[in-house]
Amino acid sequence: MTDTEKKEYDSDFSELAKQIDTTIDPDLVDQLNQVDHLNLFFKCDAFGNEELIPVGSCVDGSKITLPSDSGDVDVLMISNRIILTESLFDYDLERPAFLHIKVNEDHEKYFKTVQDPVNGIYLPTSVLKGLKEKMFFMSKVFLNAEIQEGLSKDGKFLNVTRTSAVGKEQIQLCLDDEEVVNIPENADPFEYKVKRMEKFVRCSLVGILNVVGEIEASDDKDETGRPERKKLAYEEMSLSEVLNNFIDMIKGSCGTSNNDNFEDDKPGKQDVHGGANSDTPQNFNEEHTHAKANKSSSENLHKRKMSKNCTPLLKPEILNPNTEPKAERDSDTPKNDAPFSIAKSTDYVPAYRFDGWPRVADEWLTRSRKWPSKETMKDVLKAGCQVVAKRPLALCNIPISDERDPYFRLSFALSEVHLAKSMREPQLLCWRVLKAYQRCYLETKPKFLTSYHWKNILFWVSESLDESFWTDENVSAAVLKCLDFMNDCLQNQNLPFYFVRKMNMFDGCDGTLFEGLKKRVEEIRCSPAEFLKCFIMEPPTSQVYFMDKGEIEVIFSQETKEQNDTKMTEEIVDGMLGIFLSSYNIDKGECFMEQIHTSMLQILKKLRFVKKEKSSDTAQISDKMIPKFKDCIEAMKRKIMGQSLKHFMSFPVIF
Structure with a gap:
C-alpha cells in the first residue's frame, strides 16, 4: 500500500x-x-x-x-x-x-x-x-x-x-407480537383508584402515629412503669379507626387508651405475620408474610x-x-x-x-x-x-x-x-x-x-x-x-x-x-x-x-398490581417518615427546623440557577415549583397542633 x-x-x-x-x-x-x-x-x-x-x-x-x-x-x-x-x-x-x-x-x-x-x-x-x-x-x-x-x-x-x-x-x-399475551386495554377502574388512595391514606396516617409514638417513647424513656407502646399495623385497621386514632392524637389523648383498646387480644385475631395476637412490632421495611406468599417480584x-x-x-x-x-x-x-x-x-x-x-x-x-x-x-x-x-x-x-x-x-x-x-x-x-x-x-x-x-x-x-x-x-x-x-x-x-x-x-x-x-x-x-x-x-x-x-399474565393480573401498589405505598411512606425520624433530635428540634429551612433555600437557589442557565422548558418547571417551595418553607416552620406532635413538623405534598 x-x-x-x-x-x-x-x-x-x-x-x-x-x-x-x-x-x-x-x-x-x-x-x-x-x-x-x-x-x-x-x-x-x-x-x-x-x-x-x-x-x-x-x-x-x-x-x-x-x-x-x-x-x-x-x-x-x-x-x-x-x-x-x-x-x-x-x-x-x-x-x-x-x-x-x-x-x-x-x-x-x-x-x-x-x-x-x-x-x-x-x-x-x-x-x-x-x-x-x-x-x-x-x-x-x-x-x-x-x-x-x-x-x-x-x-x-x-x-x-x-x-x-x-x-x-x-x-x-x-x-x-401483541398476540403473545393478552394486554389490558383500559386503565385502572375508578373503584381500584379509590381503594389505592384509601390504602395510601391509612398507611400514611398510621406511619405518623407510629413516628409520634417513637418520639413520645424517647421523651418518656426515664419514666418507670409505663407500658411499651406497640406499633400499629395499618392492614388491621379500617380507615375510620385510623382517623379516630389520629384525631385523638391531635387532641392530645392518643396514648394508652385507644391504642391499648385496639391492641387488646381479640378471639381468633391473626397478626400480619400469621401468628395469633403477636406482639412483634410491625416494620414497613420487612417483607410481610402475605406478600411473601404471593410474591410478585420478578x-x-x-x-x-x-x-x-x-x-x-x-x-x-x-x-x-x-x-x-x-x-x-x-x-x-x-x-x-x-x-x-x-x-x-x-x-x-x-x-x-x-x-x-x-x-x-x-x-x-x-x-x-x-x-x-x-x-x-x-x-x-x-x-x-x-x-x-x-x-x-x-x-x-x-x-x-x-x-x-x-x-x-x-x-x-x-x-x-x-x-x-x-x-x-x-x-x-x-x-x-x-x-x-x-x-x-x-x-x-x-x-x-x-x-x-x-x-x-x-x-x-x-x-x-x-x-x-x-x-x-x-x-x-x-x-x-x-x-x-x-x-x-x-x-x-x-x-x-x-x-x-x-x-x-x-x-x-x-x-x-x-x-x-x-x-x-x-x-x-x-x-x-x-x-x-x-x-x-x-x-x-x-x-x-x-x-x-x-x-406475563401474572404481571398483568389485578392481584399482582395490588400487591405491587401496596409494597410501593409502604416503602414510600416508611421512607419519607424515616427521613424525619432519623434526622430528628429531640433536644434540638429548632436546630432541625433550621436545617429544613436551609435545605429548602438551597433548593430555591439551585432552581433559580436552572431557570437562568437551562432550557425554557426547564425554566417553566422551575417557575411553577418555586412558589410551592416558598409555601413549603412556611409550612415547615409551623408545628402541628397537639401535645403529642410538639416536635413534629407539617410537610404538605408539593407536587
Missing part, C-alpha cells in the same frame, strides 16, 4: 467510524434530566444527603445505538452519610479488586442493625443490595416508585425487573434466559464478516416462553463511598505514562472510588445467598467518566469502533468479552501514546494497536485491570473460549474496515429476552 493509498484508507476508516450512531434515545435523555432534578432534593441534608449519579456510555461519549436497541443507563445510588474507612477493607489476595468490609470499629455506627455478620465480622452484600441501612431513605423511595412491572405509560413497552449482579435492573421489552417469578440474535458467532465456518447467523431458541428454553426484543434498560446500582484512594490501586498513581494529564488525574482522585456489591466471576458457580456473601468490588465508574471526558474525539471514535466489533462479532455463550474489557484496553493503549497521536488519520492505527493488545491478553489469558494491575479481568472466564476469540480478533485485524462497514450496513439486532407466557 502506497502512502497515498494509506492516507486514503485512513481517511475512509475515520469517516466510517463517524457513521456509527451515537444518538441517545430521548427517553434516556429524559431519564438523565430526571436524575438531575431529583438530586436537588436528594443532596440536601434534610432529605438524607443522598445522590443519584449516572455513569456509563450515556455520559462518557462512547455510546453506540442500534436501530432496535437504544442501550442502557447505569445509575449509582450513594448515601453521602456513609463514608467507609478503607483501612477496614480486607482485599482478596488473588483478586485484589474484590474485598470484604468489616463491620466493627468506625463502621459500627453505620451497620448497627447487622445482626449476623459473615464470619462474625464481615458485611453481607444483602445490606447494600437491599438498601437495608437507614441511610438510603430517598434512594429506596425512588427505587420502589421507579421500578414497576407492567405496561409502560405509553403502552408501547412491557417493563420487567430483575436482580442484576450489582443491583436492580428495569428492562423495557418491545411488544412486537426476580422470583421470572426464570428468564437470555440470548442474542448475533450469537453464537465463534463457529469455525464463520470467517466472513458478512455471514450472520440467525437467532435460535436455546435447546433448554421452554416452548411456552415468549421472545421479546430489548428496547432499553436501566441498572440501579447502590454503592458506598470511602475516604482516600484504595491501597491496591496505589501503583496507578505512580506508573509512568503519557496519558492522562496531571489535571485529569487530580479530577480522578477527587471523584474517588466506590464500593458495589459484586461477587467474583470465578466464584459465581458456588451457590450462596446475599445474606452470607461478603464480596464487594471496587468501582471506578466515576473515575472512568473523568478519563473519558478528557479524551479527544479520535480516541472516542476508536472506542466506539471497538464496541461495534464486540457487539457484532465477539459475543459468545457463555458471555466472555464485554465492552468493559475494551474500555480497559483503550485506557492501556492511550497511556503509551502522545496526545499528538490522536488525529482522525490515526484512528485506524489506534484500532489496530487495541486489537493487538487484546490478542496478547487472550494469548496470555490475562487482561490487567487498568486501575489495579494485579487483578486479572479474565479470571473466572471459560478457558475453552480463549482460542476461538483470539482467532476472531485476528480476523478482524486483517480486515478492520470491512468488519466495520458490515456493522454499519447491517447492524446486529437487539437482545432477545424470553419470558414464560403464564408469568
Whole structure:
C-alpha cells in the first residue's frame, strides 16, 4: 500500500467510524434530566444527603445505538452519610479488586442493625443490595416508585425487573407480537383508584402515629412503669379507626387508651405475620408474610434466559464478516416462553463511598505514562472510588445467598467518566469502533468479552501514546494497536485491570473460549474496515429476552398490581417518615427546623440557577415549583397542633 493509498484508507476508516450512531434515545435523555432534578432534593441534608449519579456510555461519549436497541443507563445510588474507612477493607489476595468490609470499629455506627455478620465480622452484600441501612431513605423511595412491572405509560413497552449482579435492573421489552399475551386495554377502574388512595391514606396516617409514638417513647424513656407502646399495623385497621386514632392524637389523648383498646387480644385475631395476637412490632421495611406468599417480584417469578440474535458467532465456518447467523431458541428454553426484543434498560446500582484512594490501586498513581494529564488525574482522585456489591466471576458457580456473601468490588465508574471526558474525539471514535466489533462479532455463550474489557484496553493503549497521536488519520492505527493488545491478553489469558494491575479481568472466564476469540480478533485485524462497514450496513439486532407466557399474565393480573401498589405505598411512606425520624433530635428540634429551612433555600437557589442557565422548558418547571417551595418553607416552620406532635413538623405534598 502506497502512502497515498494509506492516507486514503485512513481517511475512509475515520469517516466510517463517524457513521456509527451515537444518538441517545430521548427517553434516556429524559431519564438523565430526571436524575438531575431529583438530586436537588436528594443532596440536601434534610432529605438524607443522598445522590443519584449516572455513569456509563450515556455520559462518557462512547455510546453506540442500534436501530432496535437504544442501550442502557447505569445509575449509582450513594448515601453521602456513609463514608467507609478503607483501612477496614480486607482485599482478596488473588483478586485484589474484590474485598470484604468489616463491620466493627468506625463502621459500627453505620451497620448497627447487622445482626449476623459473615464470619462474625464481615458485611453481607444483602445490606447494600437491599438498601437495608437507614441511610438510603430517598434512594429506596425512588427505587420502589421507579421500578414497576407492567405496561409502560405509553403502552408501547412491557417493563420487567430483575436482580442484576450489582443491583436492580428495569428492562423495557418491545411488544412486537401483541398476540403473545393478552394486554389490558383500559386503565385502572375508578373503584381500584379509590381503594389505592384509601390504602395510601391509612398507611400514611398510621406511619405518623407510629413516628409520634417513637418520639413520645424517647421523651418518656426515664419514666418507670409505663407500658411499651406497640406499633400499629395499618392492614388491621379500617380507615375510620385510623382517623379516630389520629384525631385523638391531635387532641392530645392518643396514648394508652385507644391504642391499648385496639391492641387488646381479640378471639381468633391473626397478626400480619400469621401468628395469633403477636406482639412483634410491625416494620414497613420487612417483607410481610402475605406478600411473601404471593410474591410478585420478578426476580422470583421470572426464570428468564437470555440470548442474542448475533450469537453464537465463534463457529469455525464463520470467517466472513458478512455471514450472520440467525437467532435460535436455546435447546433448554421452554416452548411456552415468549421472545421479546430489548428496547432499553436501566441498572440501579447502590454503592458506598470511602475516604482516600484504595491501597491496591496505589501503583496507578505512580506508573509512568503519557496519558492522562496531571489535571485529569487530580479530577480522578477527587471523584474517588466506590464500593458495589459484586461477587467474583470465578466464584459465581458456588451457590450462596446475599445474606452470607461478603464480596464487594471496587468501582471506578466515576473515575472512568473523568478519563473519558478528557479524551479527544479520535480516541472516542476508536472506542466506539471497538464496541461495534464486540457487539457484532465477539459475543459468545457463555458471555466472555464485554465492552468493559475494551474500555480497559483503550485506557492501556492511550497511556503509551502522545496526545499528538490522536488525529482522525490515526484512528485506524489506534484500532489496530487495541486489537493487538487484546490478542496478547487472550494469548496470555490475562487482561490487567487498568486501575489495579494485579487483578486479572479474565479470571473466572471459560478457558475453552480463549482460542476461538483470539482467532476472531485476528480476523478482524486483517480486515478492520470491512468488519466495520458490515456493522454499519447491517447492524446486529437487539437482545432477545424470553419470558414464560403464564408469568406475563401474572404481571398483568389485578392481584399482582395490588400487591405491587401496596409494597410501593409502604416503602414510600416508611421512607419519607424515616427521613424525619432519623434526622430528628429531640433536644434540638429548632436546630432541625433550621436545617429544613436551609435545605429548602438551597433548593430555591439551585432552581433559580436552572431557570437562568437551562432550557425554557426547564425554566417553566422551575417557575411553577418555586412558589410551592416558598409555601413549603412556611409550612415547615409551623408545628402541628397537639401535645403529642410538639416536635413534629407539617410537610404538605408539593407536587
